[in-house]
Amino acid sequence: MRMNQQGEIYRIAGPVVTVTGIVARMYDVVYVGTLPIRMTVQIDTAGSSYDTVLYVRSGACVSGPEVACDDDGGGGVSSMIERTFEAGTYYVFVDGYGTGSSGNYVLNVWPY
Numbered sequence: 001m002r003m004n005q006q007g008e009i010y011r012i013a014g015p016v017v018t019v020t021g022i023v024a025r026m027y028d029v030v031y032v033g034t035l036p037i038r039m040t041v042q043i044d045t046a047g048s049s050y051d052t053v054l055y056v057r058s059g060a061c062v063s064g065p066e067v068a069c070d071d072d073g074g075g076g077v078s079s080m081i082e083r084t085f086e087a088g089t090y091y092v093f094v095d096g097y098g099t100g101s102s103g104n105y106v107l108n109v110w111p112y
């Protein structure tokens, strides 16, 4: 488990979100969001410049159970998770396929 270099967790604010940033080598970026009700959400990294991997964890940030993971399901080497989540708080990790993976990421969150 790697964490973002600032030790920060970014909050997802709003129903549909596109956020961008840079993942440095050896670090993940972590976002947290809360679903008020059970809903289906698509999370993807389309448009990112490197080989991304997405993880979703529930509960405690680094120790909570992993509820979803995807490497290349978004086409090419981008990642995509589409599933129905129960109400609750989830942590979305933008990781890289290899330990040296880094670059510009785009994270899209689409509830529907």
Ligand SMILES: [Ca+2]
Binding pocket: 051, 052, 053, 070, 071, 072, 077, 078, 079, 097
């Ligand atoms: Ca990938």
